[in-house]
Amino acid sequence: MTESSQRSGPRSGFTRRAFLKGSSAVAAATALTTEQAEAQAAQAKIAKGEQSIRLTVNGKPRAVKVEPRTTLLEVLRQQLDLTGAKPVSTDGSSGASTVLLNGKPVMASTTLAITCRGKSVTTVEGVDNTVPKAFVAADAQQCGFCTPGFVVAVKAFLDKNPNASEAQIRSGLNGNICRCGTYANVIDAAVSVVKGGGNG
Numbered sequence: 225m226t227e228s229s230q231r232s233g234p235r236s237g238f239t240r241r242a243f244l245k246g247s248s249a250v251a252a253a254t255a256l257t258t259e260q261a262e263a264q265a266a267q268a269k270i271a272k273g274e275q276s277i278r279l280t281v282n283g284k285p286r287a288v289k290v291e292p293r294t295t296l297l298e299v300l301r302q303q304l305d306l307t308g309a310k311p312v313s314t315d316g317s318s319g320a321s322t323v324l325l326n327g328k329p330v331m332a333s334t335t336l337a338i339t340c341r342g343k344s345v346t347t348v349e350g351v352d353n354t355v356p357k358a359f360v361a362a363d364a365q366q367c368g369f370c371t372p373g374f375v376v377a378v379k380a381f382l383d384k385n386p387n388a389s390e391a392q393i394r395s396g397l398n399g400n401i402c403r404c405g406t407y408a409n410v411i412d413a414a415v416s417v418v419k420g421g422g423n424g
């Protein structure tokens with residue numbers, strides 16, 4: 225068999241099956257939305273180590289460098305100097321690292337920063353004064369280590385349930401733990417917000 229016949233024969237790889245397979249892949253790729261394509265590109269880069277991402281934190285656009293293993297909590301505390309969210313539990317079971325991601329409460333300690341690309345993060349430093357003032361008025365903290373997580377959790381819960389009952393508040397905050405045992409006062413603070421306390 226000549227060299228040219230080898231190139232054009234079945235073993236060259238240019239088979240009808242391969243051509244159709246390639247065409248299907250092209251069609252699928254062109255069907256992706258820009259958002260999907262960007263998400264895929266981000267995933268493809270994950271294995272390459274550190275990369276820059278942009279996100280909005282407390283209303284301000286921020287650019288940070290992250291590795292695939294970097295948590296949102298590490299970015300907030302070590303790169304952006306926002307130390308309100310606390311590194312209490314690596315599995316998020318304490319609730320002390322609660323922040324809002326696109327308005328929803330998440331544990332920053334278990335959220336990979338790379339997944340926050342282009343998203344909006346609100347930490348306790350970016351929460352308005354209503355809930356913090358209610359905590360102060362109700363004496364809802366002792367050591368205060370859990371307090372930022374509780375404040376963000378109360379804020380998220382009451383934004384979604386502004387007329388929540390005390391029982392609903394207790395249930396809604398069951399993802400946050402206070403080793404000092406200030407639960408009663410935390411609940412009092414949240415109830416006072418429902419009743420209009422903490423304003424001003």
Ligand code: FES
Binds near residue numbers: 365368402
């Ligand atoms: S006030 Fe100390 S852990 Fe809650």
